[in-house]
Amino acid sequence: MASSVLFFVLLVSVLSNSEARRLTESDQTQQLAFQYHNGPLLSGPLSVNLIWYGNFKPSQRAIVSDFISSISSSSKATVAQPSAATWWKGVEKYYQLGKKSSSLSISLGTQILDESYSLGKSLTNQQIVQLASKGSQKNAINVVLTAADVAVEGFCSSRCGTHGSAMASTKRSKFAYIWVGNSETQCPGQCAWPFHQPIYGPQNPPLVAPNNDVGLDGVVINLAGLLAGTATNPFGNGFYQGPKEAPLEAASACPGIYGKGAYPGYAGNLLVDGTSGASYNANGVNGRKYLVPALFDPTTSTCSTLV
Secondary structure (H helix, E strand, O other): OEEEEOHHHHHHHHHHOOOOOOOOHHHHHHHOOOEEOOOOOOOEEEEEEEEEEOOOOHHHHHHHHHHHHHOOOOOOOOOOOOEHHHHHHHHHHHHHOOOOOOOEEEEEEEEEEEOOOOOOOEEOHHHHHHHHOOOOOOOEEEEEEEOOOOEEOOEOOOEEEEEEEEEOOOOOOEEEEEEEEOOOOOOHHHHOOOOOOOOOOOOOOOOEOOOOOHHHHHHHHHHHHHHHHHHHOOOOOOEEEOOOOOOEOOOOOOOOOOOOOOEOOEOOOOEEOOOOOEEEOEEOHHHOEEOOOOEEEOOOOEEEOOO
């Protein structure tokens, strides 16, 4: 199981012990040594099913569903560059290096609402898997999204989300799942940075969220990174660096980097919407704008950004 780590807090802590120097491209190259562990990557056409646990406004659900549609292979929408679809092509580079030649195409699947908090407001890891099992377990990635008033084991203290795999009900195969929590009221400084001031480190003013929702724009950041990790390391034996129990994956290997020139406390040189003043680096469908994390480029051994 891989987590979307509280990257900013951890990174600032590490760097403060080494005189808080900036991460340069040469630093990244020296630190990152990705390996392929000979396991399968997700392949074929897959549906991304969204399981909404707790209260979400329709407008909030649309932010995430539009993001999935923005990276969907089947989308025919004309989107300005840089786009979320172009960002997703960075994931496809891993497929050229895998053991077997394969490809992945994703699309928005079904959306399941659990507004009654059927398992309560404090969830364990096993209950997250239970919720993920509500989606189709064949040719799918099931994404559990928990509302702002739901506590999840490890949420805020050590992670903003996670991805993993679980045995399908048929007992013949495994399915991939992701969980991301809305951190708006619990820990936005940890899981929605740079749209909220961090708890630790440089206290630069927060950026304006592109969809005017700090919690859900933070969810998109974490979901994007976890989707990249799910595709390239779905079962714990794909592409990653470091120990299997705490791997650095396609996005988590590039913490806190969203644009060129990024360093701890500074997300990088981003695009700014002239009307709203919101910061972003990717355009999406329906006029959406998003902030997506840098991806580790296996062909250059550097963190690659859209801007």
